[in-house]
Amino acid sequence: xxxxxxxxxxxxxxxxxxxxxxxxxxxxxxxxxxxxxxxxxxxxxxxxxxxxxxxxxxxxxxxxxxxxxxxxxxxxxxxxxxxxxxxxxxxxxxxxxxxxxxxxxxxxxxxxxxxxxxxxxxxxxxxxxxxxxxxxxxxxxxxxxxxxxxxxxxxxxxxxxxxxxxx
Amino acid sequence: xxxxxxxxxxxxxxxxxxxxxxxxxxxxxxxxxxxxxxxxxxxxxxxxxxxxxxxxxxxxxxxxxxxxxxxxxxxxxxxxxxxxxxxxxxxxxxxxxxxxxxxxxxxxxxxxxxxxxxxxxxxxxxxxxxxxxxxxxxxxxxxxxxxxxxxxxxxxxxxxxxxxxxx
DNA sequence: CAAGGTTAGTACGTGGCACGAACTAAAGTA
DNA sequence: TACTTTAGTTCGTGCCACGTACTAACCTTG
Numbered sequence: 001x002x003x004x005x006x007x008x009x010x011x012x013x014x015x016x017x018x019x020x021x022x023x024x025x026x027x028x029x030x031x032x033x034x035x036x037x038x039x040x041x042x043x044x045x046x047x048x049x050x051x052x053x054x055x056x057x058x059x060x061x062x063x064x065x066x067x068x069x070x071x072x073x074x075x076x077x078x079x080x081x082x083x084x085x086x087x088x089x090x091x092x093x094x095x096x097x098x099x100x101x102x103x104x105x106x107x108x109x110x111x112x113x114x115x116x117x118x119x120x121x122x123x124x125x126x127x128x129x130x131x132x133x134x135x136x137x138x139x140x141x142x143x144x145x146x147x148x149x150x151x152x153x154x155x156x157x158x159x160x161x162x163x164x165x166x167x
Numbered sequence: 168x169x170x171x172x173x174x175x176x177x178x179x180x181x182x183x184x185x186x187x188x189x190x191x192x193x194x195x196x197x198x199x200x201x202x203x204x205x206x207x208x209x210x211x212x213x214x215x216x217x218x219x220x221x222x223x224x225x226x227x228x229x230x231x232x233x234x235x236x237x238x239x240x241x242x243x244x245x246x247x248x249x250x251x252x253x254x255x256x257x258x259x260x261x262x263x264x265x266x267x268x269x270x271x272x273x274x275x276x277x278x279x280x281x282x283x284x285x286x287x288x289x290x291x292x293x294x295x296x297x298x299x300x301x302x303x304x305x306x307x308x309x310x311x312x313x314x315x316x317x318x319x320x321x322x323x324x325x326x327x328x329x330x331x332x333x334x
Numbered sequence: 335c336a337a338g339g340t341t342a343g344t345a346c347g348t349g350g351c352a353c354g355a356a357c358t359a360a361a362g363t364a
Numbered sequence: 365t366a367c368t369t370t371a372g373t374t375c376g377t378g379c380c381a382c383g384t385a386c387t388a389a390c391c392t393t394g
Binding site for chain 2: 025032033034039124134143144148
């Protein structure tokens with residue numbers, strides 16, 4: 001946990017520049033901090049970092065190897081070792097030697113881990129819904145939809161980029 | 168810098184539940200990660216953490232004391248010491264003894280620091296604009312506006328909460 | 335099948351970030 | 365003047381992330 005009650009200071013410029021304002025970058029940045037902090041706060045209540053929460057989140061419907069975990073979370077494999085170590089020490093995940101590859105482990109979430117992440121996710125959703133409650137139904141839907149659109153096109157763009165810059 | 172090319176896995180539940188879906192919490196979470204990662208990535212290119220970037224961002228138009236910095240960034244004063252130390256070591260900020268209080272320092276950004284944060288902010292804005300470019304002009308505006316609304320009402324809510332729960 | 339390279343994971347050292355507790359020095363107050 | 369509060373630092377702890385170096389298992393290929 002980091003900054004539960006943050007001022008969310010901007011990093012973006014005030015855009016005194018020339019061309020017409022296309023987006024309020026600042027608002028998006030602040031919204032991002034708001035969401036991020038909510039997650040951090042809620043995870044922190046259960047002594048989880050955001051990374052740990054992401055780990056458990058990923059494991060809800062997967063049993064990846066350490067390596068795959070690295071790719072899923074965008075972390076180096078050396079980071080994964082410690083991450084899984086700490087989670088395992090708390091009984092949230094387990095390592096099982098892979099059937100076909102004796103070097104590899106399958107990482108699985110335990111019942112305790114699952115329970116933890118599900119509570120967390122529920123509380124997180126609740127919190128976000130609360131933050132967004134002042135909007136009208138239509139606006140909430142619009143916001144979600146626009147967010148989804150941006151995320152999707154970004155994912156697509158990254159996909160394209162990966163091909164454009166071959167490995 | 169942390170995870171430049173992230174998969175942005177969700178932590179939110181899939182909402183198989185009963186009541187009508189009010190918001191796509193997941194989309195908001197992913198958007199938040201997208202923005203956050205963009206900032207992290209861009210700051211990382213300049214060997215800055217998000218915290219360092221926030222520090223410099225705050226100092227663009229302020230010369231707070233260590234204590235005030237703590238409140239601005241939502242960090243403990245013991246965290247501020249190291250944070251400012253490291254920034255100072257890199258010549259990005261300076262400490263000046265306060266005129267009226269010999270215990271306190273005014274922390275100021277240096278020219279180098281200002282240049283750094285302004286480049287960073289510009290590149291960040293550019294990146295966000297790019298991410299949001301696929302939307303129509305109207306949608307971009309809508310998204311910004313909705314984000315701003317949520318942020319504003321949240322800030323308001325926190326203000327209220329603080330009074331509701333006196334100190 | 336044996337040699338050489340690749341892949342999965344760990345260990346270790348470094349550094350940043352964040353905290354709490356203990357401390358010094360300056361201010362403020364009774 | 366003595367007592368308390370405030371500003372900031374220092375130190376110890378733990379997490380996170382990385383890069384490097386290593387082991388063990390796997391996979392080629394001659």
